[in-house]
Amino acid sequence: MTGVKVVPALAGVLGLSFVSVAYAQTAVPAPSGTQQVVVNAAQDEASRDFAAAKIIIGRKQIVDSGVQNVNELLKKEPAVTIGKDGKPGLLGLPGYTQILVNGLPPSGRDVMSLDLSEVERIEISKSTTAENGPFSIAGTINVVLRQHVRQQQQTASLQMRADGASPGLNGSWTLSQSEAASPFSSTLNLTAGQSERRSSGNEQQVLSNGSGVLPQYQAQRTRWDRNQYVSLSTEMVLQLEHGSASFKPNFGHVQTWNDKEEARQWQNGRHWQVQGQASSGLSGLMLPLNWQREDEDWGESEFNLRWSRNVISNEQRRLEQESITSNNGSNNGSSALREQSAQEINYDWLLSLTQRKTLRGGHRLRAGLELQQNHREPVTLYRLNGLPDTSLVALGSQISQWTQKRRVFVQDDWRVSPLLALNAGVSLADQLSEAQEVSGASQSRYRVLSPSLHLAKKLEHDPKSQFRISLARSFREPDADALLLKPSVNPLAACTPASGCAGNSIDTADSSGNPALRPERALALNVSYEQHLKGDSKLTLEAYQRQIHGKTGTELLLLPVAWANVPRWVQRPANLGDADVTGVNLDWRLGLKDWQADAPKLEVRGNLGWARSELKDWPGPDNRVDGSLPWRAKLGLSYNAASLPLRLDLDASWLPGDWLRNNLSRTTYTSHQTSLAMTAAWTVNRNAKLVLNLDNLLAQDRTGISRYQTSAGTLETRSLSSSHLRLSLRGEFRL
Structure with a gap:
């Protein structure tokens, strides 16, 4: 049974906490004789299958970490890479890593921002298995939510945060109820809060040609974001004779506002300034039902049914002012007020059925069916100076997209002997997407077959040390938005009713999707050796290769378009050709006490990774796979004081600066990133605990460079973005 309290989608817009105070009425245990649901899934899976190399971050490790959400916890895990965009991934490939919640695709929530109080464990697989599905070229991160436990309890919390000088506040209240004589129990959760964040940056552009370096423009920008959210969720659990059923409806609303200012000054005397305000809201209702049953003849059955409805609204207002100062000192100026209103209604339902059965001879058979359907209708209206913007009629105002996904799988975990295990399976997935836009109807359909095979062999003299090899056919599916044309005009090359859309x-390219986009296909190979040292200390050396066909990227083309009478530059996703990724990882966890009993309780963990990637159909240099860096490193230390109830954690990571060829005309550079975070947890007594978090201690500003090769020369834009220290002080009390 996997009952959880559900907090909806965009609660993840919150930052880290500055001060947190939690208080609770003393929990009243369920009276004797009351059934409690206790599922030891992590240990059960580990005992039955070691072939697929699953890493499990258990509940004790989650509690000891002292951090607040899933993303912060994954930063500590040696096997997980946090990309320069902040996204987690495996094998240094964030864009190729599948994220699941309870083994299913997430819906209506930001998984990385989930509070760890909701998480039972996190399962990490750096390869593809039939049960997890075919869309996991680099592997899968599966967040397993906490199981419901029958109890009488009421808790509340209050938190204040700071991201730099920007404050925030949020609170929550939870009530759990159960009766000894009743098989029914429930949990109610109410959460609300707000946060702020300020950022700034600047950029400059130059043109390099045979005549030298010619300055083009300078720009400055500032931005202020504010977020508010409220969510209400409940979980109702019914204990059955051979299983359980749970219903977990939740409703949430998130509202965001942002104000931004940007000014650009060109060398030719042109000056452009924009003041923009935007507000967006998301209201979501999700109704998930879970049923589980265990039968002596049929094994374990699990049924999930999930329906959700999300309404997204967006209002944007931009006051653009432009002036040109001529050589004689005269000034000609103009202004325009551009407004955009958008609303999207999104319906989604998912049905899954999984059957597990233990057979003779060490076989553990799993089979499943998954059906998902999504319907979305975005509507966008454009206005210029208070009137409909007729220059953007060709973009269309309404889109209808319908997507249907189906998947079946079968998998056998075969324990051949205590030292040898085999995991073999196959997954078949089918997707049909149909869209109606102003340009007409489009359809995209694909079917993928993903066989996988994993073999693990433990050493006879040391069963904790083992070899593993994995081979699988895996895929990366296109994003739903990428399958829509849905063109967007660049605001720096805006259109007007009087002159239309000029070149x-x-x-300043426009953007659009590509209904002809196909899934990426990859042949994935992993070979690893895990060496047990002493106690819990171990080293893991892993080599991997991914042969990717139909690599997805962006193409930048000068094209005739429906919204202009002249060709315009357009950037859109496309399948670019074949690519290879080859790499080696070294992970370690070393405990000093494993070698010396009277040594301090100090653990050292870390990762070193090297990789080489190449997009074969593009010219070099820098024709690498996006996200794949030549090297990366992580180092973590955990110390438990002997005479004090104090735990200290220090985590650092390094990512090098790197150039990347985005398409045939553009290359980009992102600066190196060195991050440093510290956590101190003080257990005052059994009822009180204080946790201090300092994140982004170095607060490095980030540099970016974008280069375009044009007929006039090399156009280079350099940008600098600010960064801030994030501070969290949390108190946890039980009264």
Whole structure:
């Protein structure tokens, strides 16, 4: 049974906490004789299958970490890479890592921002298995939510945060109820809060050619974001004779506002300034039902049914002012007020059925069916100076998209002997997407077959040390938005009703999707050796290769378009050709007490990774796979004081600066990133605990460079973005 209290989607917009105070009425245990649901899934899976190399971050490790959400916890895990965009991934490939919740695709929530109080464990697989599905070229991160436990308890919390100088506040209240004589129990959760964040940056552009370096423009920008949210969720659990049923409806609303200012000054005397305000809201209702049953003849059955409805609204207002100062000192100026209103209604339902059965001879058979359907209708209206913007009629105002996904799988975990295990399976997935846009109807359909095979062999003299090899056919599916044309005009090359859409420059390209986009296909190979040292200390050396066909990227083209009478530069997703990724990882966890009993309780963990990637059909240099860096490193230390109830954690990571060829005309550079975080947890007594978090201690500003090769020369834009220290002080009390 996997009952959880559900907090909806965009609660993840919150930052880290500055001060947190939690208080609770003393929990009243369920009276004797009351059944409690206790599922030891992590240990059960580990005992039955070691072939697929599953890493499990258990509940004790989660509690000891002292951090607040899933993303912060994954930063500590040696096997997980946090990309420069902040996204987690495996094998240094965040864009190729599948994220699941309870083994299913997430819906209506930001998984990485989930509070760890909701999480039972996190399962990490750096390869593809039939049960997890075919869309996991680099592997899968599966967040397993906490199981419901029958108890009488009421808790509340209050938190204040700071991201730099920007404060925030949020609170929650939870009530759990159960009766000894009743098989029914329930949990109610109410959460609300707000946060702020300020950022700034600047950029400059130059043109390099045979005549030298010619300055083009300078720009400055500031932005202020504010977020508010409220969510209400409940979980109702019914204990049955051979299983359980749970119903977990939740409702949430998130509202965001942002104000931004940007000014650009060109060398030719042109000045452009924009003041923008935007507000967006998301209201979501999700109704998930879970049923589980265990039968002596049929084994374990699990049924999930989930329906959700999300309404997204967006209002944007931009006051653009432009002036040109001529050589004689005269000034000609104009202004325009551009407004955009958008609303999207999104319906989604999912049905899954999984059957597990233990057979003779060490076989553990699993089979499943998954059906998902999504319907979305975005509507966008454009206005210029208070009137409908007729220059953007060709973009269309309404889109209808319908997507249907189906998947079946079968998998056998075969324990051949205590030292040898085999995991073999196959997954078949089918997707049909149909869309109606102003340009007409489009359809995209694909079917993928993903066989996988994993073999693990433990050493006879040391069963904790083992070899593993994995081979699988895996895929990366296109994003739903990427399958829509849905063109967007670059605001720096805007259209007007009087002159229409004139030509734009290569660095002010419009954007659109591509209904012809196909899934990426990959042949994945992993070979690893895990060496047990002493106690819980171990080293893991892993080599991997991914042969990718139909690599997805972006193409930048000068094209005739429906919204202009002249060709315009357009950037869109496309299948670019074949690519290879080859790499080696070294992970370690070393406990000093494993070698010396009277040594301090100090653990050292870390990762070193090297990789080489190449997009074969593109010219070099820098024709690498996006996200794949030549090297990366992580180092973590955990110390438990002997005479004090104090635990200290220090975590650092390094990512090098790197150039990447985005398409045939553009290359980009992102600066190196060195991050440093510290956590101190003080257990005052059994009823009180204080946790201090300091994140982004170095607060490095980030540099970016974008280069375009044009007929006039090399156009280079350099940007600098600010960064802030994030501070969290949390108190946890039980009264």
